[in-house]
Amino acid sequence: MKPVVSIAHRDVISESPAEYSEESLNVIRALVAESIYAACDFDSLVRNKTVLIKPNLVRPDLGALPAITTDPRVVIAMVELTQQAGVRKVAVGENPGYGMSSQFAFRAARLRSALTELGAEVCYFDEHEVVKVENHGARIFKNVLMPKPVLDADVFINVPKMKTHMHALVTLGIKNLHGLVYDEQRMLFHRQDVNHKMVDVLRIVQPSLTVIDGIWAAEGQAPLFGNVIKDFNLVISGTDIVAADAVASAVMGIAPHEVCMIRLAEKEGLGCANLSKIDVRGKKIEEVRRNFKRPVLSSAGVFDNIICLEGGACSGCLSSLRHALDKLSFEEKLQSLDCNTIYVGKPMPNITNIDSWDGDLWLFGNCSSDLVFSQVERRTVAKLVPGCPPHILDLYRHFCDTYSL
Ligand code: SF4
Secondary structure, X not given: OOOEEEEEEOOOOOOOOOOOOHHHHHHHHHHHHHHHHHHOOHHHHHEOOEEEEEEOOOOOOOOOOOOOOOOHHHXXXXXXXXXXXXXXXXXXXEOOEOOEOHHHHHHHOOOHHHHHHHOOEEEEHHHOOEEEEEOOOOOOOOEEEEEHHHHXXXXXEEEOEEEEEOOOEEEOHHHHHHHHOOHHHXXXXXOOOXXXXXXXXXXXXXXXXXXXXXXXXXXXXXXXXXXXXXXXXXXXXXXXXHHHHHHHHHHOOXXXXXXXXXXXXXXXXXXXXXXXXXXXXXXXXXXXXOOOOOOOOOOOOOOOOEEEEEOEOOHHHHHHHHHHHHHHHHOOOOOOOOOEEEEEOEOOOOOOOOOOOOOOEEEEOHHHHHHHEEOOOOEEOEEEEOOOOOOHHHHHHHHHHHOOO
């Protein structure tokens, strides 16, 4: 039987995820209900069960894009619908990671008090017991630390935000599972292998239902510096996470097989990414498709006052560096600087020197570390930002400290 994925859409939804009233909440309640009941027998799925709902709350920092985290109205609607269907217990859990506490994230996303008022448990994964899971079928991510509530729940419902993603091209259902990974393993396999990593996580946690929030979406340099699409107004649901991601990706104007994570998940037998083998209900893909602006990974030739030399760099360093420079540029911190040079990636074999750069020479990532010491000048010539890859904030903080930004 073909997996079912439903697309529900409204022409107009008033208000915003940050400021809303019962008016738009009622519209979204009906939209979410339409989508999930078209996708599955939702009542049978959750009745008398313990349900854990996992939104995307990575990361609702102050000043972050309003389309970066799951719309609180969608999360509220999902909790209410599980309660109306006779759930035994419903919890909402997340761990934004990268040093941000779950308590802060739920508060900043305006969800904590709303969920408590509804009688849902708020599950701070970073405060819960951690279980080490031996992931036997894994390609690379074998010993995975998992929040115990995720493993204990009868039903896991995945509620991601629809966005393009600098590193993964899109972030939808599969990528949302990264919120289950604890900080000590977040930057592990966070290079080109992040795609294998997420498929390995999917082997452990296969959601019973994925509900993709595309009410407001983000395109371009997302997740952090993309453009907000305020009028997308759709919700996509499916019990096959790969099929849901494939349909959502196609709706964004990106063929499913362009997305490595979707491709790999299908190859590993974890779902269907072939649109011709998916039963799409509700709106047709062509009726709602919009060609999202794609993220640009390279930093070469992009920024004033930065010469970026790209050697043999993988998507880990390229995306982290581009995010860091986007952040510095967005905050107008680059504009006041003299020109500096950043080298990223592995130099060609036998190349031990850079012989032409402007300003300070920065090396981004462990692959470039051999260039720190100049064999010609017999001295240290560059500042290294170590890591494989370095975190986005590493270069940002080094720049701020070095140039008093
Ligand atoms: S240090 Fe090298 S392998 Fe590691 S993320 Fe950077 S480019 Fe990729």
